[in-house]
Amino acid sequence: MVRDRLLLYGVAAVVTAIVLAPLAAPGYVLRYDMVFVPRQPLTWDLVAPAQGLPRAVPMDAVVSVLTQLVPGWVVQRIALGGAVLLAAVGAGRLVPTERAGVRLLAAVGYAWTPYLAERLLIGQWGLLVCYAALPWLVRAVLELRAGRAGAVARVLLAAAPAAITPTGGLIAFGVVSLLAPRRGRWRGSTVAVVGVALLNAPWVTAALVTDAGGTSDPAGVAAFAARGENWAGPLAALAGTGGIWSAQATPASRGLPLVPLVTLVLLALAAAGFGLLRRRTSPDVSARLLVLAGVGFLLAALGTAPGAADVLRWAVAQLPGAGLLRDGQKFLAPYALLLVVCVALGAERLVTRVERMNREVAGVVLGGALLLPVAAMPDLAFGGAGRLWPVSYPADWQVVAGRLAADPGGEVLALPLSGYRAYPWNDGRTVLDPAPRYLPATVLVDDTLRVGDVAVTGENPRLREIRHLLGAGRPAAETGVRWVLVQRHRVDQVDPATLTGLEPVHQGAFLALYRNPAVPPSPVLAAPARWVVVVALAIAVVVVIAALFRRYAGVLLRGNLRSEVQTLEDWHA
Amino acid sequence: MHKAVTLVVTGLTAAVLGMLSLAGLAAATTATEEEAVSKAEELVEKAKQANEPDPYTPAIYGSR
Known part of the structure; x- marks a missing residue:
């Protein structure tokens, strides 16, 4: 068990090192939306933008605080390295299986998706933090459904990093509110849903108090709609977890004519694996996971369907906050997670069948399935084939x-x-x-x-x-x-x-x-509305601290690090 | 027979993975960032010579 876990962390570390190898060089990786600076000041505009939409609330405030303690280049490496590593480990641990090889397959698969590659290459590291938190969040919610002690705290601790961006916060809220509720166990799920809603409070209040309005230019719907990466079009790209709007953020290998066939193989394996997921979790849980993934996929595909795109254009121009949906491919993360988990279980079914005839061949099949995502997109390695490179x-x-x-x-x-x-x-x-x-x-x-x-x-x-x-x-x-x-x-x-x-x-x-000599210096006066955002931030911090206390206080007070299993046994005794 | 099947499956798996990764690497090396940057610089230079505005001013977020 411990050996398997070490193996999982080891493989995840190797994958992380391969993907982010150029970050071993000194400096800052500056690419599209990824900006880190040596020491980010904690200004009002980063905490609560007065005239812009809060796209990086509370992410910027978190980075500002962290860079007061450690340099920005360290924060960047922790954020990116942590995201890839924890995504892999989280997916590996989420798969309901006893086989270490299947866990490794899920780990490598989830850390080598086109989604991760594309969002990394466009520099949206906050979204990658959400992507990494997602398997941990789903696992915590499943524990909550099972009535495990301390599960609410785990849910909140997994949702907190996801909620550093509005999109991540929404995804986390969707996951918890769709998966957690269970008849007869309302208390825990209600606390979890309310807690995750409070974690979203900073960007929601920032959006309410900004002078930017909240509606966006509908031209963004077509510009940021999912994009076909090869002959198979945007829906096939989304089915393979790719399809970001930007050609510059798409690995070149995604354009290969064979890629849709790889997607087809993965979908076939996932279809075979879904039955196993249904048996090993429950029909209710697997159905909810499917709905979650389906909603994510639909949101991602909205901008590409003619009728739906018109509705989205209207919504973006008229409804405050609807602009969040214009780059819908971001919402594909839950789909990516379910796909990877089901592919791993599908591979397990296939391998189990082959094993009855030939054990060596079964090992080769499992190894092949494990390496398939890497072989299909080798240019994610080495920082997207050198696209991520630190500079000073x-x-x-x-x-x-x-x-x-x-x-x-x-x-x-x-x-x-x-x-x-x-x-x-x-x-x-x-x-x-x-x-x-x-x-x-x-x-x-x-x-x-x-x-x-x-x-x-x-x-x-x-x-x-x-x-x-x-x-x-x-x-x-x-x-x-x-x-x-x-x-x-x-x-x-x-x-x-x-x-x-x-x-x-x-x-x-x-x-x-x-x-400008015509303009004298003027002190930065914080409008009272901006203090509302600070209060929301403080509430989110309190939620996190309370969850940390609930999760770890027992361990600290007892002064020893007993295993989680023992703690659970004590609870049930 | 047992060994032969193992060899055939291993060979096929290696061939498929090898083909995929070689094709992917070939695609990546023929569409590098450096190439895109040098192309952009060429365009800027051409625009300057033709006394036209810099096509990359201001820098675009990306293209579809």
Whole structure:
């Protein structure tokens, strides 16, 4: 038993090392939405964005707090390494089987899905944390259904990391509210559902108090809809857990003509494995898992179906919060988990049958099934075939951060207007502008998203006003910002007329900082509404602490580390 | 007979996995990030010579 568990952790560690090998080099991996900085300031805009949608609430606040204790590069490695490792171990432990090989198959399969690869390559590490927490959450909820002691605390502790992003929080809430309720055991499930709802409170309250409204540009529905990766189209891509909207975040191997056949093999194995899952859990649990996966799949496919896409476009433009659904492929995580668990059980059925005839062949079949996801997508290895590579920030960034810290107050406008940058010092990789996270000030970065030749308008009303002014040829000094940061990653991008009336403060090779003499420093005043978000954050923290106390207090008070089995035995005695 | 079956299944499994991974690696090496970046730089250079605006300004989030 212990040997099997060690083997599982060992294999998970090897997979993690293979996937994230380039992170052994020093520096920060900066790619699309993945931005880590040496020390992220705890600013109001990161805790509760006043004019933007809370897409990174409470993730940014958590990172800000952590980077006060350890450097950002350490946090990045812990987050990414932990996500891949715990995803693998969690999936391996979730499979209802006695066979170590089947557990390993699930572990490798769940850590080598197109979903993980694509979300890693687009830099959405917060979503990967949710993906990693998912098998642990499902396991905890199954324990809760079984009436195990301390299961509510486990559910909350597994849901907490998932809820660092709105999408992850919603997925966790969906899992708990769909799987936990059981006739005659309402108390535990109600506490769990309410607890997970409270973990979602920070981003919900942030969404309620922001001036950004809550509706989004419906152009995003088509731009972020699931994408076909090869001849088989978007639904087949989703069936294989891929199908992210971005071609740049898709491993090249996903375009191979054989990939749909691999998906077909996996689906056939999963179909065979579902019966075993039904027998080993219960018809009720397996049906609920199927519904959960089905809902995730439907949400992922919404943007691709003509009629449904129209409804989604209407919802995104009219209903606050519906914008969460426009990149629906994110919701495929529960489907990915059920697929992997059922594939593992399907492989077990196949291997058991083959074993009766030839044990060696059975071993080869199990090994082949274990290596199939890796062979079908070898370019996830080594950071997506070298796409993830750490770099160092030029010294300019530290200098500008120092200048702003020495003279606080007022907004910083980042020019040229663009949310994403392709810096030469980052090998031209596109990355979300690090300025709002690096600099100790409110940084205004254009929130228009350009997908191909489509511009998806952002929600920030202040940015809308600035775009309008600059578009009309007015100088940046008239926008009311106190600072202007020019990012000179490509020459001649900012019209000199835009900088008229500004005083240069720093002229570096990569960054230039200007002060607007017409705007005096102004202290950052937190509107009372923003304190509501802080209260929600505090409540979420209290939920986590209470769960930690419930889970570990007994162990600490007794002063020894008795096994969970013993604790359970005591409870039932 | 027993050994022959084992050998055949092992060979087939290795062949399928090998073929898949080689094809995947070939696809990855013919569509590298470096290639995409150099292509983008070529486009920027061409646009400069033709006195047209930089096609990658501002940086796009991605393409479908």
